[in-house]
Amino acid sequence: MFRRLTALSMMLMMLTTLVPVPAGAQAGEYPQRPVTLIVTLPAGGPTDAAARTLATALSQALGQPFVVENRPGADGAIGARAVVEAAPDGYTLLFSVGSLVALPHLQSPPPFDALRDLAPVAAIGSYPFALFVHPSVPAANVAEFIEYARSRPEPLFYSASTPGEALAATAFMQATGVPLTRVPYKGSSQALPDLLAGRVQLTFGPVATGLPHVREGLLNALAVLTPKRLPALPDTATLEEAGIRGVTVPSWQAMLAPAGTPPAILDQLASATAAALETAPVRERLTKLLLQIELLPPAALAQRIEADDALWQRHFAATAAARQP
């Protein structure tokens, strides 16, 4: 038995020497061993897919495997905590989404400080959101929708399964003065049946979830929440075209590192990510996932996080005030 194992390990060792070592993997340089990329969402979802696409590209570019590890739980706080507490040596990185910045405002005690505990590396883009309504709502555009919603004796129902969706709906109500009632869900898969059956009339949801139903006429897309129209929904106006500003879902997908990671490593990762986003296979795969590619280098991502933090703070202050009798 033991002899067989030794033979097996010998063979494995021989195999490893056959693997070509890419340029740039010399001694003393980062990375010298596999890098763990912690994803705060479960395997199989859109964020996981984006993270794995990036991980594959970085493995090729930097000569060490970037291993995706899914650490879902507590809206992402568990994965984020694991990275915040990890050694800031560049071997434990975080891949997360815009709602990460909301967690310190949502959970008490705050699991981490979004501005201080994490060093931004790069954002690769964001998943777009849109306003979807059930066909029983007689409105072809946002103006008609607002008019209809106002004419009803009772507020319409909207489904919200993430803080981001609730944020968009609250901002919409503030911008238009239309009253809406929130129906909370644990995930978009639970919200979808009620939306398709018309028990809930609208949602500010991810385009990837709503698009197949729009194509079948089971839902109508009244507006997209992006600055520009989407190739997937060319006939749907943006909310800004309809004259409504400030309704967004911070849905960027980004890589971050523990605070204190050497700037040289951060720069190396950021430039490797930027280079990966220029390659055709990466662009193609991300586009397939309906991700809107937009590179945010470290400084721009830091600015975005700061702006989002202020946005969430206003949002939660407003909802808390609304709950007071």
Added chain:
Amino acid sequence: MELIGHLQLGFAAAAGAQNLLACFTGALLGTLIGVLPGLGPVATIALLLPLTYGLPPLTALIMLAGIYYGAQYGGSTTSILLNLPGEASSVVTCRDGHPLAKQGRAGTALAVAALGSFFAGCVGTLFLAACAPLLMRFALDFGPAEYCSLMLFGLSGAVAIASRSLLKSLAMVVLGLLLGLIGTDANSGVARYTFGLRELDDGVGTTVLAVGVFGFAELLHGLEHACRRTPAMRPCGRLWPDRADTRRAVPAVLRGTALGTLLGLLPGAGALLPAFASYALEKACARDPARFGQGAIEGVAGPESANNAAAQTAFIPMLTLGIPSNAIMALMIGALTLHDIQPGPQVIVHDPVLFWGLVASMWIGNAMLLVLNLPLIGLWVRLLATPYRLLYPAILLFCCLGLYALANRTGDLYLAALFGLLGYLLQKSGCETVPLLLGFVLGPLFEEHLRRALLLARGDASVFLQRPLSLALLLAALALILGALSPTARRARRQLATEPV
């Protein structure tokens, strides 16, 4: 006639060498992980998902689907032989399957489970093929009010299946409800009963609880008796059911299949509910309900058929509406999205080869599973001849691997160990743990849908009585409770309580 044409298209696609291989690999892998307690299809599919990126979409889907329904077959094996459910959905099978094994009829029980699963799988697939679009209307009409009443029905059933003490059974359901409340409340976002532990924010995982209360507790229980030879060590007996067994099992399979097919359609009902509802139905239909829990073949045939039928029809909401009815379907949607296919109503129309190919592969896969499982029964039973000093650590290892793979958290292992101790103590004090698990699974769903139904009805509680389906379910729940309180049922329980365990 259109159906036949579609099926021809499907079989032509599924019978390709690559797809047949994928189907076989998936089914075999599914059976294996189904047999191993703790290592479930969710973890396996999540691990294998990246490997399927390189495969054509149909092949990837066929393999992942094979793992899923293969696990439903395999899950019953350890339930019957070791009283260790391989899957949460085969918890119910333990109740009568293991007593049967103790009586030396493990072979019959396993064969009935496999044959019942095969029949149910075929019917479920036929349903999927024939009326997927029609059935979707039914699933969509099932709103929060109906779900709420369905869960209430399930909870009453959890109490009613008590074979010994009604009071203990009720206590177990309530304990399950309380455990189910742990975690963040979807309505207010407030964390409940988490003691400040962020790991508990999403609640306790069903697998964590099931592996602890059933798996670990059974190992503890087994260690206590390890010096004695366990009854399961008796020869597995004849494989084919005799005439009396057949007479009992066939109607149970038919009822279980019908129930599983319908409940599988409902997103979020899960795999446990069909199995358990079928068990409750069998007990209600039986002339002598006292046999249940003592080794009634119906108690194996019904639930096993139900969970396999549900496993097939669970694809309907996923393929026709893009709504995942469980975590596995959510992973499959992830796999499809990566191949640029948005699951939704247009899949059948725009991608008929994918849809019908998958349907046909399920038929092929179910047949493969039967061929695979019947000869394996002898092997599984012989596996029990492994000395406990080797078998138990191996089971423990696989349980831990499976638990860790769920979310890469060591905390889950400690929690499962704690539940193992709890399960052991409960078993010692004569409390059944199946109602505990049912309360745990159904309770949070009940709460969620109750609050949502009231919110959507703007606070009008009469909504539960106004909707006919909801009213029917509430009446059925009432009938279950009254039945359990009836003098006949009471006498049967008293009789059992005086018998030695």
